[in-house]
Amino acid sequence: MDFVLTFLGTLPGAITQGLIWGLMAMGVYVTFRVLSVSDLTVDGTLATGGAVCVILIRAGAPVGAAILIAFLTGLLCGLSTAFLHTKWGIPVILAGILTQIALYSVNLRVMASKANASISVDKYSLLISQRYVRETSLRNPLYFLVIFTVLVIGLLYWYFGTESGSALRATGANPRMARAQGINTDFQITLGLMIANGMVALAGALLAQYQGFADVNMGRGAIVIGLAAVIIGEVLTQKFFINFALKLLAVSIGSIVYFLVLQLVLQLGLNTNDLKLISALIVAVFLAVPHFSKRMKMNQNKGGEKNA
Amino acid sequence: MKHAKRTLSLLIIFSVLFLAGCQNKAPETKGTEEKKQYSIGIVQLAQHEALDAATKGFMDVLNEKFPDQVVFDVQNASGDTTNCTTIVNGFVSKKVDLIMANATPALQAAASATDTIPILGTSVTHYAPALDIEEWTGTVGTNISGTSDLADLKQQAAMIPEWFPDAKTVSLFYCSSEANSAFQVEEVEKHLAELGLETKRFSFTDTNDVASVALAACKESDVIYIPTDNTAASNAEAIANVILPEKVPAIAGEIGLCKGCGIATLTISYEDIGRATGEMAYKILTGEAKVEEMPIEYAPNFEKYYNPTICEQLGITPLEGYKPFED
Numbered sequence: 001m002d003f004v005l006t007f008l009g010t011l012p013g014a015i016t017q018g019l020i021w022g023l024m025a026m027g028v029y030v031t032f033r034v035l036s037v038s039d040l041t042v043d044g045t046l047a048t049g050g051a052v053c054v055i056l057i058r059a060g061a062p063v064g065a066a067i068l069i070a071f072l073t074g075l076l077c078g079l080s081t082a083f084l085h086t087k088w089g090i091p092v093i094l095a096g097i098l099t100q101i102a103l104y105s106v107n108l109r110v111m112a113s114k115a116n117a118s119i120s121v122d123k124y125s126l127l128i129s130q131r132y133v134r135e136t137s138l139r140n141p142l143y144f145l146v147i148f149t150v151l152v153i154g155l156l157y158w159y160f161g162t163e164s165g166s167a168l169r170a171t172g173a174n175p176r177m178a179r180a181q182g183i184n185t186d187f188q189i190t191l192g193l194m195i196a197n198g199m200v201a202l203a204g205a206l207l208a209q210y211q212g213f214a215d216v217n218m219g220r221g222a223i224v225i226g227l228a229a230v231i232i233g234e235v236l237t238q239k240f241f242i243n244f245a246l247k248l249l250a251v252s253i254g255s256i257v258y259f260l261v262l263q264l265v266l267q268l269g270l271n272t273n274d275l276k277l278i279s280a281l282i283v284a285v286f287l288a289v290p291h292f293s294k295r296m297k298m299n300q301n302k303g304g305e306k307n308a
Numbered sequence: 309m310k311h312a313k314r315t316l317s318l319l320i321i322f323s324v325l326f327l328a329g330c331q332n333k334a335p336e337t338k339g340t341e342e343k344k345q346y347s348i349g350i351v352q353l354a355q356h357e358a359l360d361a362a363t364k365g366f367m368d369v370l371n372e373k374f375p376d377q378v379v380f381d382v383q384n385a386s387g388d389t390t391n392c393t394t395i396v397n398g399f400v401s402k403k404v405d406l407i408m409a410n411a412t413p414a415l416q417a418a419a420s421a422t423d424t425i426p427i428l429g430t431s432v433t434h435y436a437p438a439l440d441i442e443e444w445t446g447t448v449g450t451n452i453s454g455t456s457d458l459a460d461l462k463q464q465a466a467m468i469p470e471w472f473p474d475a476k477t478v479s480l481f482y483c484s485s486e487a488n489s490a491f492q493v494e495e496v497e498k499h500l501a502e503l504g505l506e507t508k509r510f511s512f513t514d515t516n517d518v519a520s521v522a523l524a525a526c527k528e529s530d531v532i533y534i535p536t537d538n539t540a541a542s543n544a545e546a547i548a549n550v551i552l553p554e555k556v557p558a559i560a561g562e563i564g565l566c567k568g569c570g571i572a573t574l575t576i577s578y579e580d581i582g583r584a585t586g587e588m589a590y591k592i593l594t595g596e597a598k599v600e601e602m603p604i605e606y607a608p609n610f611e612k613y614y615n616p617t618i619c620e621q622l623g624i625t626p627l628e629g630y631k632p633f634e635d
Binding site for chain 2: 006007008009010013014017021058104108113114115116118119120121122123129130131133134207210211212213215216217218220221225259262263266267269272273275276
């Protein structure tokens with residue numbers, strides 16, 4: 001019973017973490033699913049967002065402004081990858097890696113050559129903090145994050161319905177066809193990468209506040225969590241989430257599920273040296289589900305033919 | 309319609325679970341048993357020899373003082389700072405009696421998670437920058453205290469002219485992703501300047517560029533200084549492979565590093581600071597001391613060691629007062 005109670009007690013924290021990473025994963029969704037490219041910039045961008053936000057708040061900037069500037073910095077990170085890709089002809093996966101590596105040095109510069117910059121909720125009025133995640137008062141970060149996530153989904157849903165957003169989706173779906181329709185695909189890719197990295201930096205800014213520090217290593221492996229969230233969300237909801245807004249919601253749900261599973265695994269007391277193996281297994285299992293369910297369907301169909 | 313129902317039920321399940329989580333706050337009423345049971349959560353940043361030693365020292369002391377009375381929940385974040393947050397979330401929910409946070413990001417994650425459960429840090433070099441405290445008095449003053457792995461940097465700087473009286477320039481070699489290294493290098497830089505030595509910083513990123521940066525450091529200096537730096541310690545062999553053929557000696561910040569690539573060190577023992585943290589935990593759990601009033605403690609003693617193999621290889625005669633280390 002204790003075990004269940006403890007697990008229930010971890011839920012607010014795990015869900016909050018899931019929602020923050022869900023925003024990051026929506027950025028990954030924009031590149032990975034809408035634009036059909038793999039953008040590896042995000043490992044660097046997440047730390048950039050966190051670093052910029054923490055340094056600005058410590059310098060006395062209002063929290064809202066710090067988060068906004070972190071978002072704008074994220075747009076620039078995406079622009080850098082897009083520039084390397086569209087202007088210098090570097091494959092997007094490499095362009096992303098190059099920007100990501102470069103961002104490591106940039107992040108150190110942002111944090112005045114320190115690997116880690118802390119920000120205490122006791123000193124600054126942060127938007128969200130892990131401290132209050134178990135409270136029922138309004139400063140519980142969950143309320144803010146739920147509303148914020150809904151707003152972001154609404155905004156993205158609206159945008160991808162506009163002419164510009166449709167052009168972006170067309171570029172991802174079929175670049176040749178899109179060009180034939182007179183769409184400047186390079187521009188659309190640039191826009192997509194910028195939006196994605198802006199979202200990731202935004203998530204980094206929120207994450208730094210939530211955990212109370214920014215660290216140059218905080219983005220390490222972020223892309224794995226982002227992809228995991230996208231794929232877990234798809235597998236769990238593909239049958240009944242058809243609408244684009246719901247698909248974005250599925251990303252958030254996927255991210256929450258990822259952290260719930262991780263929390264449960266940790267609570268089960270497995271050897272934490274195996275943590276990475278377990279994370280990889282979680283993702284691999286979810287990745288494999290669509291494959292196997294497809295095969296099962298095919299087998300069923302074959303069986304049907306024989307009977308006929 | 310069916311879909312909507314499923315979505316709705318999913319939402320309801322989630323919100324019920326969340327509410328149950330929120331209400332899980334009622335204080336437990338502990339019976340007055342003869343032997344009180346304590347639960348302690350240990351969050352360690354990464355798998356690393358020094359951090360492992362600190363955790364071991366901590367657990368040893370408490371197992372000696374409270375035989376069969378402490379339940380440890382030892383969790384390792386495997387180097388991911390995000391995992392620290394997840395781990396600490398579990399501890400707070402479990403309502404452990406005390407959290408031991410091993411390394412800076414682990415301490416920071418714990419500090420943002422709770423201001424009621426006592427937190428003891430270890431392997432943290434400097435608490436003021438780690439916790440964003442401006443006026444440092446030696447005591448954090450909240451639910452946080454702990455031990456520092458700060459070595460005697462002035463003494464370490466003084467070792468350089470002591471061992472190498474002819475040296476003029478010193479390379480300061482460290483990993484840029486280590487929170488504590490830049491701080492140590494800054495301090496050592498000041499002390500070396502007072503001793504009239506020229507310094508130049510060489511920071512590397514990870515295993516991939518450690519060799520090339522080490523080579524650059526060799527070309528620019530007579531002696532290399534490496535602070536207490538986990539990443540450098542993990543790469544000690546790679547560093548040795550570069551600097552020994554170049555015949556540039558290194559003074560190391562701690563013993564693990566010195567065993568791999570250094571000439572000599574003035575070191576703390578991580579097991580010692582782990583043990584000191586364990587003593588602090590004992591005082592907090594028995595109610596003998598309040599965590600708010602406990603100042604940060606430092607390593608009880610420093611030990612001077614030299615590396616016999618490397619000294620011989622470079623033809624350096626060890627100074628008196630230094631012990632060769634035993635393997």
